[in-house]
Amino acid sequence: MLGWNRLEPAPESYEFETFIGRPLRVAASDNLHVTLMVWVRPATPKWLFEEGVLRVYADRQVDPLGKTMSKEDNPHPYYLGPGYRGHFFALIDALDSLGASPSPL
Numbered sequence: 001m002l003g004w005n006r007l008e009p010a011p012e013s014y015e016f017e018t019f020i021g022r023p024l025r026v027a028a029s030d031n032l033h034v035t036l037m038v039w040v041r042p043a044t045p046k047w048l049f050e051e052g053v054l055r056v057y058a059d060r061q062v063d064p065l066g067k068t069m070s071k072e073d074n075p076h077p078y079y080l081g082p083g084y085r086g087h088f089f090a091l092i093d094a095l096d097s098l099g100a101s102p103s104p105l
Contacts, residue, residue: 002036003043004091011047011087024098036095040088041076048087049089054078 008014020036027034042063055072055075063069077084 001039003039005043005045006093007038008094010045011051012090012094014091014099016095019038020098027095028073038091038095042073042074044077048077048084049075051083051087053087054081089101 002019006015006019024034054077056078057071058074058076059071060074061068061070062075079085
């Protein structure tokens, strides 16, 4: 699992080589298939909210790792908003540029 905030620490500034480049090449050299999971929440980049994506708060008081948190510690991006979708799909398109997409059926 990779956090979006680590893969794209600033808008359109990707750290793919750092976090997936070498492991992906090693897997390919061994003819292995890889599934990549990008965590959006709790790894939402702070800049996403600065770009105007709305925050949605959940009433959950404990994170998935058991850490107690307040409402302010638990913002989610508004997934249906155009700002969010634009940035998210740009990330997916950038990941596709690695050539890691599955072959068409």
